[in-house]
Amino acid sequence: MTDYQADLQRIEDDIHAIGCGMRETRVLSPDIGNASRLFYRNFQYASLTGQVSLLRQLDESLDVAISCSSQPADLWLLKAHVALKRHRFADAETALRTDPSLTTSPFARLLQSDVDLQQGRYMAARGAIEAVLSVDRTWDGLARLAHLISLTGDLRFADEIYAAAEDELSAKEMRSFAWLEVQRGWMHFQRGDQTQAMVHYDRANASYSGYWLVEERIAELIGAQGLFAQAIAAYQRLYAASPRPEWEHALGDLYSLSGDSERAHDWKRSARSHYIESVESGETYYFHYLIDLCCELAGEEREAIEWARRDLSIRNNFMTQGDLAWALYRGGELTEAVEWLTKALASGAVSARLYVQAACIYSVANRADLGSHYMRLAMATNPRPARAHMPTQQGQPPRMARTIWSPRITPGQSVA
Amino acid sequence: MADHNDPNAVNSIFSDVDVSAADLYDIFGFPSNDTTEGEKVVIALTFSSTPQAGTLDPDMLYRIRIAPDTRIVRPKNEDHSLDGLLKYVDGIKNKYESILKPFEVRVSVDKDQKAHIRFINFTGGSFSDVVAINQTTELTAPDGQGIKVYIGGRDDAFFNDLTGFFRSINYAPQFYHVPHTMTDARELKIPKTLLELEGNDLFNYDPNLPTWGRGFKKDLPPGPLTWSGNSFKKDAKGNYRFVYSGEDARAGQNINAIILEMPLSYISRSPAEQRIVNAWGESWVLKAAHKCEQIPDHPFWLEHPSALVDQQKLDDELKAYKLVDTDGQAFADAALSERENNRQMGANNFWLAPHFVKRLGHLGWGFGPSISALGLSTSFDHDNSPISIYKTYDSVIAAFPRVKKLLFQDLNMPDNSWNPKGLDIPLRRPVEIFIPNVCSIDMDTTGTWPFGRRLEDQVATRFLSLFLDMTASYKGTKYHVDIMNTQALWDSAPIEPKTPPNPLKNDKIFLTEFPYIAPPWPS
Numbered sequence: 001m002t003d004y005q006a007d008l009q010r011i012e013d014d015i016h017a018i019g020c021g022m023r024e025t026r027v028l029s030p031d032i033g034n035a036s037r038l039f040y041r042n043f044q045y046a047s048l049t050g051q052v053s054l055l056r057q058l059d060e061s062l063d064v065a066i067s068c069s070s071q072p073a074d075l076w077l078l079k080a081h082v083a084l085k086r087h088r089f090a091d092a093e094t095a096l097r098t099d100p101s102l103t104t105s106p107f108a109r110l111l112q113s114d115v116d117l118q119q120g121r122y123m124a125a126r127g128a129i130e131a132v133l134s135v136d137r138t139w140d141g142l143a144r145l146a147h148l149i150s151l152t153g154d155l156r157f158a159d160e161i162y163a164a165a166e167d168e169l170s171a172k173e174m175r176s177f178a179w180l181e182v183q184r185g186w187m188h189f190q191r192g193d194q195t196q197a198m199v200h201y202d203r204a205n206a207s208y209s210g211y212w213l214v215e216e217r218i219a220e221l222i223g224a225q226g227l228f229a230q231a232i233a234a235y236q237r238l239y240a241a242s243p244r245p246e247w248e249h250a251l252g253d254l255y256s257l258s259g260d261s262e263r264a265h266d267w268k269r270s271a272r273s274h275y276i277e278s279v280e281s282g283e284t285y286y287f288h289y290l291i292d293l294c295c296e297l298a299g300e301e302r303e304a305i306e307w308a309r310r311d312l313s314i315r316n317n318f319m320t321q322g323d324l325a326w327a328l329y330r331g332g333e334l335t336e337a338v339e340w341l342t343k344a345l346a347s348g349a350v351s352a353r354l355y356v357q358a359a360c361i362y363s364v365a366n367r368a369d370l371g372s373h374y375m376r377l378a379m380a381t382n383p384r385p386a387r388a389h390m391p392t393q394q395g396q397p398p399r400m401a402r403t404i405w406s407p408r409i410t411p412g413q414s415v416a
Numbered sequence: 417m418a419d420h421n422d423p424n425a426v427n428s429i430f431s432d433v434d435v436s437a438a439d440l441y442d443i444f445g446f447p448s449n450d451t452t453e454g455e456k457v458v459i460a461l462t463f464s465s466t467p468q469a470g471t472l473d474p475d476m477l478y479r480i481r482i483a484p485d486t487r488i489v490r491p492k493n494e495d496h497s498l499d500g501l502l503k504y505v506d507g508i509k510n511k512y513e514s515i516l517k518p519f520e521v522r523v524s525v526d527k528d529q530k531a532h533i534r535f536i537n538f539t540g541g542s543f544s545d546v547v548a549i550n551q552t553t554e555l556t557a558p559d560g561q562g563i564k565v566y567i568g569g570r571d572d573a574f575f576n577d578l579t580g581f582f583r584s585i586n587y588a589p590q591f592y593h594v595p596h597t598m599t600d601a602r603e604l605k606i607p608k609t610l611l612e613l614e615g616n617d618l619f620n621y622d623p624n625l626p627t628w629g630r631g632f633k634k635d636l637p638p639g640p641l642t643w644s645g646n647s648f649k650k651d652a653k654g655n656y657r658f659v660y661s662g663e664d665a666r667a668g669q670n671i672n673a674i675i676l677e678m679p680l681s682y683i684s685r686s687p688a689e690q691r692i693v694n695a696w697g698e699s700w701v702l703k704a705a706h707k708c709e710q711i712p713d714h715p716f717w718l719e720h721p722s723a724l725v726d727q728q729k730l731d732d733e734l735k736a737y738k739l740v741d742t743d744g745q746a747f748a749d750a751a752l753s754e755r756e757n758n759r760q761m762g763a764n765n766f767w768l769a770p771h772f773v774k775r776l777g778h779l780g781w782g783f784g785p786s787i788s789a790l791g792l793s794t795s796f797d798h799d800n801s802p803i804s805i806y807k808t809y810d811s812v813i814a815a816f817p818r819v820k821k822l823l824f825q826d827l828n829m830p831d832n833s834w835n836p837k838g839l840d841i842p843l844r845r846p847v848e849i850f851i852p853n854v855c856s857i858d859m860d861t862t863g864t865w866p867f868g869r870r871l872e873d874q875v876a877t878r879f880l881s882l883f884l885d886m887t888a889s890y891k892g893t894k895y896h897v898d899i900m901n902t903q904a905l906w907d908s909a910p911i912e913p914k915t916p917p918n919p920l921k922n923d924k925i926f927l928t929e930f931p932y933i934a935p936p937w938p939s
Contacts, residue, residue: 036593071598071637072595073595074595105596167703167738168738170740171707177704177705
């Protein structure tokens with residue numbers, strides 16, 4: 001049994017035990033202590049498995065519990081956390097303001113910093129994190145700070161802070177340790193240092209076996225290295241264990257990069273269908289995936305713009321601004337594209353993806369100078385983007401073309 | 417020494433914090449009755465039986481730190497002012513940081529549940545060994561002396577009405593499910609007291625819920641979480657209601673322990689002069705980063721036990737761990753340090769001296785009036801307040817005059833049995849007991865608290881006696897540290913139940929020989 005499976009088993013056993021205990025104690029009083037633990041364990045389960053649908057059920061159950069509780073502070077905190085994971089940032093902010101005790105709770109303040117980051121309030125986010133850390137130095141506070149620092153481009157300092165976060169963890173927290181290693185690895189991956197990225201992913205895997213988050217990152221990396229068959233196999237294993245549209249999307253990308261456009265199209269259509277299903281059920285989690293997907297699919301440019309606007313409406317940061325700019329550019333609306341691009345670049349965030357978006361948009365918008373500038377910046381930020389294999393013409397050697405591998409994670413994603 | 421109540425990070429009182437092997441419980445220390453081949457000292461560190469009694473957590477490292485010393489000689493015309501107190505603290509700080517270089521015993525277990533024990537820098541030599549757990553082993557030190565070791569599960573030697581203690585300080589997490597976010601809902605802003613307060617329904621005993629606070633918790637009510645009364649609760653006969661019940665909250669419970677019996681001459685170069693053995697315990701948990709790089713069992717140490725690794729390598733070992741809990745003096749955490757994670761300083765609690773003064777001032781305003789209400793004399797100056805008061809201090813200067821007598825009064829002993837040799841050993845005082853936070857064993861005594869801590873000592877009740885005026889008398893007998901363990905006192909007091917606050921004996925009889933603590937209860 002892997003560490004991940006063992007953890008899931010423990011959580012399931014605890015959920016069962018708490019449930020039995022609650023049935024036994026119901027005669028005496030409604031047991032908010034056990035109820036809180038039950039919710040927390042269910043949240044852990046949903047977070048660990050990455051199942052957004054479970055979070056929705058939990059959210060609805062929390063509403064009922066909160067209405068019945070005399071002291072719902074912890075439940076509000078959990079609701080805020082759930083809302084963040086569901087990309088319901090306004091709901092998260094509302095939950096954090098509901099109970100007076102949450103204004104001073106260190107963890108509540110850190111969750112608020114997550115909301116601030118999603119809303120592009122970078123200084124407020126950093127201020128809150130540093131204020132909490134000055135009083136209560138926790139690994140997740142340090143992790144948030146490290147992520148913010150990485151957005152400024154100071155990779156070395158960010159990595160030091162991630163290492164400091166790891167130093168706060170005990171041997172009882174290997175899952176969190178693995179998560180931190182994944183963040184460090186992904187930070188290096190985004191900057192083109194695939195070797196260092198794999199060092200961290202391997203360490204994550206060694207520390208906490210069987211974790212899909214690690215396996216997903218490894219699959220992404222080997223795909224970026226052009227090892228398409230291996231990457232496809234890895235994503236297919238992940239998909240077989242837990243079908244998710246984002247993995248369908250990734251498989252579509254990989255088949256596309258490897259030159260199998262037919263399979264690529266099939267996987268991307270399936271991903272799109274499942275994204276839409278999620279949106280139609282009321283979820284907002286997959287907006288940013290839909291932007292990327294619709295930008296790639298012929299005839300879907302207008303839809304891409306719509307998804308980008310919707311994503312921006314729930315969170316206004318350099319990523320969503322850049323994505324809207326990109327969607328507008330793809331849809332031929334250059335003037336507005338440049339406006340949003342300017343806003344995104346004004347954040348000062350260091351992002352190869354944003355720079356490539358800028359390079360393309362400025363080049364077409366008669367600003368070749370800026371186009372070249374941002375392309376150089378993009379290459380300097382990530383000198384090793386993904387490789388692609390183009391189908392050969394008869395009698396001709398294969399041509400290698402470069403394209404930018406689009407990472408799926410958005411900044412400010414809540415810690416595990 | 418009694419530390420069942422711990423840094424919040426591992427405190428299982430909070431509903432969803434799992435019990436942790438890092439949670440230290442008690443440290444006992446007393447001179448051994450076995451003086452064959454010289455004087456010996458017994459030191460026992462107990463901790464949570466996680467994962468279970470007799471099974472230790474391989475991610476943990478326990479340290480018992482030991483510093484022999486000469487007995488404190490009080491200067492003539494000792495200064496009992498605040499300045500005098502701070503000078504005393506400074507002197508102790510200097511001693512611990514510069515002069516005493518504590519030796520240590522380190523214990524960890526491997527994945528096969530073999531205990532690795534290391535004796536570091538002792539006078540009789542440094543060495544290490546691997547021993548089986550749950551059995552007594554006699555090791556031979558480099559100087560040839562024998563050391564008895566027991567590492568494993570035992571009965572919890574602590575016997576105490578923990579619920580009563582928490583009731584006395586209105587500690588909400590013992591009685592309620594308290595949201596973690598409500599950090600101000602721990603010790604509620606209700607006066608500390610030995611007697612129930614009229615109308616304090618948040619904590620007063622409820623005969624319809626006898627298990628409340630003893631495993632059963634209520635949901636925290638919406639509030640206000642305060643008390644606005646002005647009298648102690650009395651029944652129809654005019655008796656006060658005791659917050660304590662005398663019941664043993666730890667009956668039937670197990671612990672894991674590291675128990676040592678060591679020759680004094682193994683510890684001290686000058687056992688005739690260094691009659692004090694200071695001991696304290698620490699729990700360390702392996703850091704995540706080192707989990708994969710754990711120091712492997714190295715056969716070299718077994719083959720060359722006397723050629724112990726140099727200090728640098730040992731420090732590298734410790735760098736792989738993080739300190740979680742410390743244990744020295746009974747109730748230092750629970751009563752004085754308030755369980756804050758950042759106050760786990762072990763012996764180095766000198767920085768907390770101003771906090772202790774303010775804390776004692778706060779406790780005194782609660783306990784003092786309730787002691788007076790019973791017709792007893794208190795060492796705390798509460799201006800003859802008829803009712804316990806909730807008062808805190810921002811300034812140590814403001815608090816000090818109230819607690820001065822409490823801090824510097826000699827703690828009378830019930831008789832002379834503690835001093836079998838009849839030596840001129842000064843009685844201990846609270847100021848010396850809590851700073852530094854160590855179990856300070858006087859080898860010329862029986863080691864009964866506060867001259868150490870014997871297993872049979874009811875230290876929780878003795879701690880309460882600090883608030884009594886030791887110059888007062890009860891029926892012709894001067895107050896002493898054990899007077900509140902005297903049934904006759906309660907029989908004549910206007911109180912119900914008429915019982916000493918805590919049980920007088922452990923639920924299991926202690927052994928007369930090593931390892932002294934009774935075997936564990938069957939699981």
